Amino acid sequence: MVLDVAVTELKRRLGTGDAVVIGLGSMIGAGVFAAFAPAARAAGTWLLAGLAIAAVVAYCNATSSARLAARYPSSGGTYVYGRERLGEFWGYLAGWGFVVGKTASCAAMALTVAAYVAPERWRPYVAAAVVLALTALNYRGVQRSALATRVIVSVTLLVLAASVAAMFATGHGDTGSTAFSPGGVLQSAGLLFFAFAGYARIATLGEEVRDPARTIPRAIPIALALTLVVYVAVALALLWRLGPAQLASFVDPVAQAVPSGMAPVVRAGAALAALGSLLALVLGVSRTTFAMARNGHLPRVLAAVHPRFGVPHRAELAVGLVVAVLVLFTDLRGAIGFSSFAVLTYYAIANASAWTLRRSAVPVVGLVGCVVLAFSLPVSSVVLGCAVLAAGVLVYLVFSRRAKASS
Template identity: 55%
Template structure:
């Protein structure tokens, strides 16, 4: 059974924007500034360029392959089954880590001290339930959460502008190094990767060849604008003190004397994290559905609920995995591991777009080459622990598929002809 095509341009754009705004604007500044130091805005520009190159590759591929699964489906069609599997595996494991990071961010802003862990688990369980009752409900809730998030961010930028105008003197940031800037860009890329959610939902978008490329570019442009404004505000208001801040955007309000607005920003942060978590869960479920249809994971997860037309089994399984990571991991580790998986995913997306025929081409091949090389460069500068864990998980996926193929081959040989 196919998924229902019910999402229009506005819905698809909001889902992508919700993923990107919530994915890092409240969570990524401390680790990114710790790596990039005074070069944070350069790191942000590098991350935005890599995201743009990757987004155009995704848009070009989505216009030709309007099916669920994103780069998993594109790479299977343009390169081969193994490339598709690695892309899908990297996406699923990387984005499961992103979900855990968003649940932790939500709890950090919304829950009182000592209650963060149970609140994060409850958030994952509730949004998994929302996803099980239809994608139109997902789109509506995401739209509401994005509006609340943007309101809170507008308050932060206004407060930071007031602090700068009245002569705020933030602590100077550590000196930038080329390696630190690249590592910071790799961590910031975690925040921009939300446009993938639009591509993974290609089977639920109306007029996908037109809608998906437009939604990807619109969502990315909006997210870059928001990140530049908020990043500049954090740097000019807090400086190096952000490195020890658990909630930097709340600290911007304190520095500006706007402490009365703190509840607004906490609500906005919680809404942004929930919006990103909701969209992430949706995207992972669709990629898992595509992988199950091709027998790359058990076909048990390929079933689509007849009433609500969603891959309910896949959604529930993903929710359980995210809750497990929330219980075991920390925020910085989740962000680094997520960036590792997502950068490999987009490396394969760029290669797949490069291999497309001339009649399918919307963007020059030079952009895809630049995107692929940038993914390799950024993934090589990520924290060592995240890279080692990520490499181990990718290798585990390769071994799993090899064993699965061997078992299927043995079963086919023993079947009576």
């Protein structure tokens, strides 16, 4: 195989429809099948309030990301925007938060797939095999990934539509109310934000979409709006069928809420949805890794583009191998909280960057919302998130000193 490290630009192959589907594949994934349970545990009957807050913050983030992507249509998302608008360090911190947070998300999605299709003792190995298979798919070219994501999203939406209809038709459970807790509502919003965060993947594909100044600002809000409609429908159906107490007690609430004959289909749909999320996550993380390596913030060897397939193959292989190792040796039950903290940091920097473009209310609301939700997450997630971000700062200082020494 002939490799050409000098090739460092990606081919523009994706249209608006492809970008929307990649965003949907990132957002309508395992989160819609699992995130409502811990969110209901935090907010009770006020679950929809948490969903509304998460949606408002996500909208602000999406709007800020769209404005920035139109100005800077390059791979890397907020890693690029932060560098251009706030300075090199803030761009690096955003990129670091995205890479480590979404790497944890990749592992969580892979383990979710395995949880639905494999016996407990085999789940780590099945998860690792899934990660390596999807890495190979991405290695062959982004067009194949977009096509696979389109199929997965279509099947997932059909399963969810049938599940919602079945839940409303079956009858409702105990809908007793719970006391309003501001902290609980905010924590539920932070957990549900994890399920919304996939539109970042559209921005990280800035070098691979046609006419990015027009395509990205259109694709992000379309994908977010469609996702919100699906989430509201599922949340209402779950509250109607199970009530907040039962909803909070199940790991697999959608499968528990539908008639027993539908449960196997729902479980298969949940596994497929997690697969779709993982596909898009690996795609996005590898693009940000590629951009950071190209700028010397990660080893430059990761900045190569395959001369035949036109993808950042070394970055993709590195991400895939790291995630495969994580699923083999790490218990990632707290991965969602950690990932949420890191990704909210990423979007806080995005909103601060967007404010320098247009000093309007949207980036301010987004920035404040990200900070509040991040520190409303469980204490363990906040502590771990701060520690990992601090480690990222040390990495930045090391690479900065090396760059100065070499110059």
